[in-house]
Structure formats: C-alpha cells, structure tokens
Amino acid sequence: MNTVTIPLNLPSVPLLERHNLPRCQSIYFVLEDGQVLYIGRTVNLNQRWAVHHILPQLKMRKGEVRIAWLECSVAELLPEIETGLIEHFQPLLNVVKNPLRLKTADKDIISSVISKELKERLKKYANSKGWSMSQAAGVLIEEGLKRFEAEFEGKEAK
CATH class of the missing domain: 3.40.1440.10 (GIY-YIG endonuclease)
Known part of the structure; x- marks a missing residue:
C-alpha cells in the first residue's frame, strides 16, 4: 500500500x-x-x-x-x-x-529445545533490544559464530 x-x-x-x-x-x-x-x-x-x-x-x-x-x-x-x-x-x-514469502526468502527456519531459564534470559535480552526472541537468537548465533570463526582462523594460522 x-x-x-x-x-x-x-x-x-x-x-x-x-x-x-x-x-x-x-x-x-x-x-x-x-x-x-x-x-x-x-x-x-x-x-x-x-x-x-x-x-x-x-x-x-x-x-x-x-x-x-x-x-x-x-x-x-x-x-x-x-x-x-x-x-x-x-x-x-x-x-x-x-x-508464502518464507519459501522464497533467503533464510531458513531452525528450531531448538531450550530450558525455561535460557528462554527467560533470551526474552530479557530481546526485550532490552526491542527485538523478537527470534531476532535476538539470530543475532546471538551470528555473533557467536563470528567469534568462533575468528578464533578458529587464529588457531589455523599458527
């Protein structure tokens, strides 16, 4: 519109x-x-x-x-x-x-079983950023993988 x-x-x-x-x-x-x-x-x-x-x-x-x-x-x-x-x-x-757009979006949906305590922590983090829990989980996964990849590349270079 x-x-x-x-x-x-x-x-x-x-x-x-x-x-x-x-x-x-x-x-x-x-x-x-x-x-x-x-x-x-x-x-x-x-x-x-x-x-x-x-x-x-x-x-x-x-x-x-x-x-x-x-x-x-x-x-x-x-x-x-x-x-x-x-x-x-x-x-x-x-x-x-x-x-219908989910099928053509350049993203995949994944799911995970997490503890209630972890869910509450994720919810608190998401709320502090103004994000949905899915958005917060995606950002945290991306940040964690970037740290892992940087650490892994550092070990390979040695």
Whole structure:
C-alpha cells in the first residue's frame, strides 16, 4: 500500500543515515519512494537499526529507502500498534505475515529445545533490544559464530 492514501508526516532519515535515528521506543516504517516496505517496533530505534536483519535486502533496493518513525510512550502498546499497521499496509518485507514469502526468502527456519531459564534470559535480552526472541537468537548465533570463526582462523594460522 502506498503512503499517499494516508497522510504520514513523520520524521524520517535516509537508510544510509540511520546512525542519526533517535534512541526512542517507536513503531518504524521502511519506505521506498513512498511505498511501505516494512513495519517494526522497538524500544530503542537507533540501536535496532545498528544491526537490523533486513539491512542487506534494503541496501540492494533501487529507490530511495528511508526510515520513518512514530514515537510511542507506552511500550506495552507497541505490539498491538505494529500488528494493526502491518495488517493495514501489508508491507512487502514483513514475511512473518506472509507465509508464502518464507519459501522464497533467503533464510531458513531452525528450531531448538531450550530450558525455561535460557528462554527467560533470551526474552530479557530481546526485550532490552526491542527485538523478537527470534531476532535476538539470530543475532546471538551470528555473533557467536563470528567469534568462533575468528578464533578458529587464529588457531589455523599458527
């Protein structure tokens, strides 16, 4: 859906200037030439966009990609607002709401059985970053593998 049908006078920055995003809890919109590509929520917009999982996809887009945001002072409302906006706009890159895209996405789904204690720790970490538990798990796996690979390469060089 195009944002022209709804007046959105929200603050925004170009994707390449995302380091200028404020550190606020908000609903954010990824826009390309006025088209809503993605909608998300976070408790810290600046931190969220330092390592967003859709950055590689967005950097390959041809049009002008911007990140707009709507501050929300009540964190408990973020999930409900996000869901309503995703249902309304049906953004192209919100693949969770479109199961058919999961088959064509450049990602695989894995599952793991974890203890309740580990789940609570993951949930606490995810909430502190404004991420879903899946996003937090993905980031932690990626960071852990990078450390492992760096350590492994160091041992091979000796």
